[in-house]
Amino acid sequence: MVAKILASLTAVLTLVAAQPVFAQDLLPSWNDTAARSRIIDFVKATVTEGGAGYVAREDRIAVFDNDGTLWCEQPYYIQLGFMLDRVKTLAPQHPEWKTKEPFKSILDDDLKGIARGGEMGVVELGMATHAGMTTDEFNRIVSDWFSAAKHPKTGRLYTDMTYLPMRELLDYLRANDFTTYIVSGGGVEFMRPVMEKLYGIPPQQVVGSTIVTQYALVGEVPVLKRLPKVDFVDDGPGKPAGINKFIGRKPIFAAGNSDGDYEMLRWTTAANGPGFAMIVHHTDGDREYAYDRQSSIGKLDTALDEAERRNWLVVDMKNDWKTIFAFEP
Amino acid sequence: MVAKILASLTAVLTLVAAQPVFAQDLLPSWNDTAARSRIIDFVKATVTEGGAGYVAREDRIAVFDNDGTLWCEQPYYIQLGFMLDRVKTLAPQHPEWKTKEPFKSILDDDLKGIARGGEMGVVELGMATHAGMTTDEFNRIVSDWFSAAKHPKTGRLYTDMTYLPMRELLDYLRANDFTTYIVSGGGVEFMRPVMEKLYGIPPQQVVGSTIVTQYALVGEVPVLKRLPKVDFVDDGPGKPAGINKFIGRKPIFAAGNSDGDYEMLRWTTAANGPGFAMIVHHTDGDREYAYDRQSSIGKLDTALDEAERRNWLVVDMKNDWKTIFAFEP
Incomplete structure (x- = not known):
């Protein structure tokens, strides 16, 4: 006491x-x-x-x-950065993305092509990368991504930005x-x-x-x-x-x-x-x-x-x- | 110090x-x-x-x-109790409620009549009593109601229940x-x-x-x-x-x-x-x-x-x- x-x-x-x-x-x-x-x-x-x-x-x-x-x-x-990386990760399971926008532009590293897809393209991109899994799975995917993903200009982890x-x-x-x-x-x-x-x-x-x-x-x-x-x-x-x-x-x-x-x-x-x-x-x-x-x-x-x-x-x-x-x- | x-x-x-x-x-x-x-x-x-x-x-x-x-x-x-009271308060501004369900049953104190309206009746009732005002106004309406509204069996304030x-x-x-x-x-x-x-x-x-x-x-x-x-x-x-x-x-x-x-x-x-x-x-x-x-x-x-x-x-x-x-x- x-x-x-x-x-x-x-x-x-x-x-x-x-x-x-x-x-x-x-x-x-x-x-x-x-x-x-x-x-x-x-x-x-x-x-x-x-x-x-x-x-x-x-x-x-x-x-x-x-x-x-x-x-x-x-x-x-940064969330778009996540989407871009995610598309590349998932691409082998989606052969149709090779010819389908906005995925094609992403796989070709053509950022302007993504922009041409407009709002609908972004929504489609969001759903393809953010849906279809459980909340626990998504949490893990995001956590894993943040542990390694880097800012394209500074080369620092996004979490350092x-x-x-x-x-x-x-x-x-x-x-x-x-x-x-x-x-x-x-x-x-x-x-x-x-x-x-x-x-x-x-x-x-x-x-x-x-x-x-x-x-x-x-x-x-x-x-x-x-x-x-x-x-x-x-x-x-x-x-x-x-x-x-x-x-x-x-x-x-x-x-x-x-x-x-x-x-x-x-x-x-x-x-x-x-x-x-x-x-x-x-x-x-x-x-x-x-x-x-x-x-x-x-x-x-x-x-x-x-x-x-x-x-x-x-x-x-x-x-x-x-x-x-x-x-x- | x-x-x-x-x-x-x-x-x-x-x-x-x-x-x-x-x-x-x-x-x-x-x-x-x-x-x-x-x-x-x-x-x-x-x-x-x-x-x-x-x-x-x-x-x-x-x-x-x-x-x-x-x-x-x-x-x-208790929220249904609020809706019932609210319909009675608003009835003078809605003469059409005298003949329209589920409002008619409420104004006639016919609880079974409300139940007959089913889920759609309750949704309509909810919208008529919960929408159409600002969030600040609704907050005041609810607060005022709770300060006086009483439980139908015990006669106690709902907040005592x-x-x-x-x-x-x-x-x-x-x-x-x-x-x-x-x-x-x-x-x-x-x-x-x-x-x-x-x-x-x-x-x-x-x-x-x-x-x-x-x-x-x-x-x-x-x-x-x-x-x-x-x-x-x-x-x-x-x-x-x-x-x-x-x-x-x-x-x-x-x-x-x-x-x-x-x-x-x-x-x-x-x-x-x-x-x-x-x-x-x-x-x-x-x-x-x-x-x-x-x-x-x-x-x-x-x-x-x-x-x-x-x-x-x-x-x-x-x-x-x-x-x-x-x-x-």
């Missing part, structure tokens, strides 16, 4: 000693610019009891887009009793196997697009089969719907990087009371990629106009971030 | 002093029967580090059906670092406004049936409109699918009371490793209701047969529960 008390007391003393966090220790990969200050000011206000900006712990919900907000989405979405300043931001929010969620157009079951390791976000806090699953018995064993049918698209106006469906509370903090996040940012800042919206603006062509209004991936146009009008924070990756990737020299 | 340390130390001492919980303090509304022992044995095993039944905190997921498992579902589902032993069980599991979820056929947005107050379960841990919502602007204000279209039915084989979609982890503990929970109980006990399934068997016609295989509401037939075969715990409400409702004399 006494040992227990002493151990607990030590823990408490350590905690108390660690309390005064100096400004320069917060978000160390961020430069000391207005962007960083605005984030810190908002968080401080939400945790200051009695203050006008105070928010109860249970309402400190923070939502983050994933592609282009937490990890790199260029030269193509996360933005260090954003991971620090997630930690900082959680240290202030925010609950952090992913709200992404990506597939829920594509993301879940790695989100906890990458961002400290557990499966139940990953909101994304879903396909229909069906309960079935394989012998005596119940499984869920992934059917080739879209259930829910968590993008654009689907993001507030997804937040409402999965979380059931309005966020007070939202981060995105493209027009696909626009409605989520509106939703977050429309509530009575505190609401903070931020956009990660890809301005660093040297360390990462520079793109916005004209990009086919992560197009940022309407939301960029609206950001100014609505006083949303636009983070300039080049100037606001000291480091982008942890692997930088 | 010193005051802070002292306050923390006091908190720690209180915690330590409170540690030894004696068996008779656990689940006080349960009789000292085998049912109670089996639950306690399972929970103790999951938290015993190094033991064969140990489960890491993040995997201690417990799922609970709601109707008939946590609160009373007789003589009809929860089972005290089950609330103790939820508390007990949470005290052992389980995360508790509702997984119900009921509407998510019908349940969420009251689940936290009744069971300590926050909105993001309520899984249920959903209707399609649509993002829209009302002037400058973003809202979600509830459309008269079913999105997902979280019942029967839909329950494992709902668990996978919303939670993304397999539960290790599941409680239900009807055949609609059968697949969830199978799913929970099929995983490699620990899995506990229990069925609340309605055996007390005096204090509550007695029903199982022949009941149109909460039919328990297949799952009761399977319970024996699979060694699921069947809780006998009459003999295993000292108290059912907190309001009992």
